[in-house]
Amino acid sequence: MNNLTKKQKKDLTRIIIASVLFVVLMILVHAHIIPDSFSESLWMIPVWLVPYFIVGYDVVRKCILGISHGQMFDESFLMTLATIGAFGCREFDEAVAVMLFYQVGEFFQSYAVGKSRGAISDLMSIAPDFANRECDDGSVETIDPDEIEPGDILVIKPGEKIPTDGKVIEGEGLINTSALTGESVPRAVRAGDDVISGCINGENLIRIQASKAYDDCTVAQILELVESAASKKSKTENFITRFAKYYTPAVVIGALLLAFIPPLVSGYFAAEFGKWVLRACTFLVISCPCALVISVPLAFFGGIGAASKEGVLVKGSNYLEMMAKLDTIVTDKTGTLTEGRFKVSMVEAASGVTTDDVIRYAAAVEAGSTHPIGAAIVSACDKPIPSSKVKDEQNYAGRGITAKVGRDTIAVGNAALFEELGIEIHEELHEDVAAASGTHCYVAKNGKYIGTILVADMPKAEAAQAIKDILAEKVRRIVMLTGDSESAASAVAKELGIKDYMAGLLPLDKVKAVEDMLAEIAAGSAPEGKLAFIGDGINDAPVLSRADVGIAMGSLGSDAAIEAADVVIMDDRLARIPAVIRIARKTIGISKANIVFALFVKFACLVLGALGIANMWVAVFADVGVAVICILNSMRMITHR
Amino acid sequence: MKKKFKLIDLDCANCAAKMEEAIKKIDGVTDASVSFLTQKMMIEADDAIFDDVLQQAIKCISKVEPDCQVVLK
Numbered sequence: 001m002n003n004l005t006k007k008q009k010k011d012l013t014r015i016i017i018a019s020v021l022f023v024v025l026m027i028l029v030h031a032h033i034i035p036d037s038f039s040e041s042l043w044m045i046p047v048w049l050v051p052y053f054i055v056g057y058d059v060v061r062k063c064i065l066g067i068s069h070g071q072m073f074d075e076s077f078l079m080t081l082a083t084i085g086a087f088g089c090r091e092f093d094e095a096v097a098v099m100l101f102y103q104v105g106e107f108f109q110s111y112a113v114g115k116s117r118g119a120i121s122d123l124m125s126i127a128p129d130f131a132n133r134e135c136d137d138g139s140v141e142t143i144d145p146d147e148i149e150p151g152d153i154l155v156i157k158p159g160e161k162i163p164t165d166g167k168v169i170e171g172e173g174l175i176n177t178s179a180l181t182g183e184s185v186p187r188a189v190r191a192g193d194d195v196i197s198g199c200i201n202g203e204n205l206i207r208i209q210a211s212k213a214y215d216d217c218t219v220a221q222i223l224e225l226v227e228s229a230a231s232k233k234s235k236t237e238n239f240i241t242r243f244a245k246y247y248t249p250a251v252v253i254g255a256l257l258l259a260f261i262p263p264l265v266s267g268y269f270a271a272e273f274g275k276w277v278l279r280a281c282t283f284l285v286i287s288c289p290c291a292l293v294i295s296v297p298l299a300f301f302g303g304i305g306a307a308s309k310e311g312v313l314v315k316g317s318n319y320l321e322m323m324a325k326l327d328t329i330v331t332d333k334t335g336t337l338t339e340g341r342f343k344v345s346m347v348e349a350a351s352g353v354t355t356d357d358v359i360r361y362a363a364a365v366e367a368g369s370t371h372p373i374g375a376a377i378v379s380a381c382d383k384p385i386p387s388s389k390v391k392d393e394q395n396y397a398g399r400g401i402t403a404k405v406g407r408d409t410i411a412v413g414n415a416a417l418f419e420e421l422g423i424e425i426h427e428e429l430h431e432d433v434a435a436a437s438g439t440h441c442y443v444a445k446n447g448k449y450i451g452t453i454l455v456a457d458m459p460k461a462e463a464a465q466a467i468k469d470i471l472a473e474k475v476r477r478i479v480m481l482t483g484d485s486e487s488a489a490s491a492v493a494k495e496l497g498i499k500d501y502m503a504g505l506l507p508l509d510k511v512k513a514v515e516d517m518l519a520e521i522a523a524g525s526a527p528e529g530k531l532a533f534i535g536d537g538i539n540d541a542p543v544l545s546r547a548d549v550g551i552a553m554g555s556l557g558s559d560a561a562i563e564a565a566d567v568v569i570m571d572d573r574l575a576r577i578p579a580v581i582r583i584a585r586k587t588i589g590i591s592k593a594n595i596v597f598a599l600f601v602k603f604a605c606l607v608l609g610a611l612g613i614a615n616m617w618v619a620v621f622a623d624v625g626v627a628v629i630c631i632l633n634s635m636r637m638i639t640h641r
Numbered sequence: 642m643k644k645k646f647k648l649i650d651l652d653c654a655n656c657a658a659k660m661e662e663a664i665k666k667i668d669g670v671t672d673a674s675v676s677f678l679t680q681k682m683m684i685e686a687d688d689a690i691f692d693d694v695l696q697q698a699i700k701c702i703s704k705v706e707p708d709c710q711v712v713l714k
Contacts, residue, residue: 007650058708061707062706062707062708065707066707069704069705069707070704075653075655106652110652113677113678117678117679117680241658244655244658288655289655290653290654290655293654293655293658294654294677297654297677297678298678301678
């Protein structure tokens with residue numbers, strides 16, 4: 001209870017004092033310590049008004065101010081009207097109890113909301129509090145991140161947050177990016193590397209040169225996005241706002257009718273009027289739509305927070321809602337499903353030769369090569385032959401390379417080169433190897449074939465599992481679009497378990513394909529289904545914006561991608577997508593449960609209240625009790641793991 | 642110009658929605674939002690009339706919720 005705000009503490013004190021007074025009065029009246037003749041007289045009104053005003057003076061004040069400003073029909077108005085009605089009907093204890101109950105509920109509500117606000121700002125605790133700027137004379141001053149100017153030299157001590165985006169100019173070490181990416185493995189940086197604000201420096205002191213002012217840096221952008229995400233409202237939220245607009249006046253009219261019509265109809269107006277006014281007041285208390293108005297946005301806010309904890313930025317509640325209704329996911333290949341760079345995927349050696357030798361000879365020849373395939377072979381070799389032994393390199397453009405390694409002549413290249421050199425290829429690839437995607441690179445030693453190196457843009461290690469997980473989340477179909485060749489596409493699709501793919505597409509073809517799929521969904525059996533496009537955000541902008549939800553991957557620090565996409569995955573892990581779908585589903589589930597629960601309880605209480613079965617106590621529960629329960633339910637989204 | 646302000650003692654979600662609606666109706670406001678959860682108000686309006694708009698917005702807020710204050714930096 002130490003984390004209460006000043007206002008909450010004051011409210012709590014008022015509630016306690018009023019409760020004590022209320023209980024004392026109840027005992028005095030019901031144990032007949034005060035003579036009945038007195039306790040039932042109008043003289044008791046001022047006595048009961050003491051606890052009433054202690055606990056509820058601000059409600060009455062707000063009501064009066066509200067009326068003077070022409071803002072009727074808010075909670076304070078309803079509560080004041082209802083309790084005055086109860087006083088008028090000489091239900092003194094009930095009037096005080098209702099006000100007391102209402103304030104207890106409000107207190108819980110404010111506590112719960114404050115708590116979830118705290119939880120969310122913890123999630124968002126990536127904002128740096130200060131920066132250490134190195135002055136020209138070498139001294140270090142502590143400044144506010146807002147004061148950083150591009151070009152400033154900043155000193156980041158171990159354990160400190162990097163205040164703005166910049167470049168390391170001195171020192172090396174590991175930095176923790178988990179607050180931004182959800183990735184727990186620290187990233188190694190050294191002089192010359194770019195670093196991103198919000199990351200936490202590891203064990204070593206580093207000095208960076210700021211490349212951006214704080215307002216333009218990654219963290220500031222992310223915070224801006226998450227905060228404004230709440231303003232892009234989901235359909236569910238819009239429904240609630242519209243509903244609240246009509247619902248409260250409707251109930252007030254209902255209450256008026258309830259107060260006047262039955263007593264008029266009964267013919268005993270004077271005798272019956274009090275009873276019906278009380279029922280009408282019950283009506284008013286129930287009518288406040290607060291449970292829905294708070295809990296639904298809170299669930300979405302929590303959902304967006306939970307996603308950002310996973311390293312995924314969702315730029316609006318509406319996108320989170322659409323993520324829960326995904327029917328089709330369209331994905332780019334290169335850089336999204338695959339690593340986006342060539343790697344040696346397999347090495348086959350002819351009999352009598354080891355695969356190690358094949359790689360070593362090939363790497364020696366390719367050592368000077370700038371071709372991506374050559375670079376892949378070089379980086380795959382862990383025991384390189386010293387370059388001093390390599391001479392007489394000869395380049396065959398587009399075909400390969402030959403050179404002398406020691407006393408041996410080595411040739412590395414494609415089938416065309418080998419034909420030209422008159423070397424026969426004795427490839428004995430296993431079936432699965434032959435089917436694997438990639439470029440075949442043949443190696444010959446002294447005019448004799450010794451092996452094949454398969455170089456390919458490999459699918460990401462976790463891609464297959466992620467695709468499986470996405471399909472397990474009841475996404476109907478996954479389609480891969482690529483500008484790459486049919487064979488490369490089919491190999492990747494097969495390996496990842498993707499049934500649909502289209503190869504050889506130009507960027508405009510991709511847009512067309514996505515539009516066709518959107519039309520197909522709209523015409524299909526589930527027209528509510530949504531389409532998401534996953535891309536690396538670099539040249540996918542048109543498709544990203546055409547899809548219902550554009551998801552950009554691996555875009556930490558890339559402003560363009562953050563700008564173009566609706567959902568941004570900070571690292572490049574596909575596994576974040578099923579995770580976000582789950583979060584989205586849970587958010588929608590919680591909001592729907594709250595709506596159904598709150599409306600059911602309210603309508604039930606309205607009916608019971610009209611029939612005179614539910615008294616004002618029940619009504620207060622239907623108002624604040626339901627609100628607190630719904631808020632607690634929504635808070636599950638904030639603690640989501 | 643787009644500016645953000647912190648709100649103190651914004652106590653009810655319904656009120657936030659009402660404030661937002663009222664502020665959006667002020668002449669010269671291109672966009673506005675009042676977030677109950679973040680306790681923040683965002684106003685987007687023309688530079689020349691911004692201060693005027695802000696004063697009107699503050700009036701709107703105190704009409705809906707008299708205790709709510711806008712923190713002006």
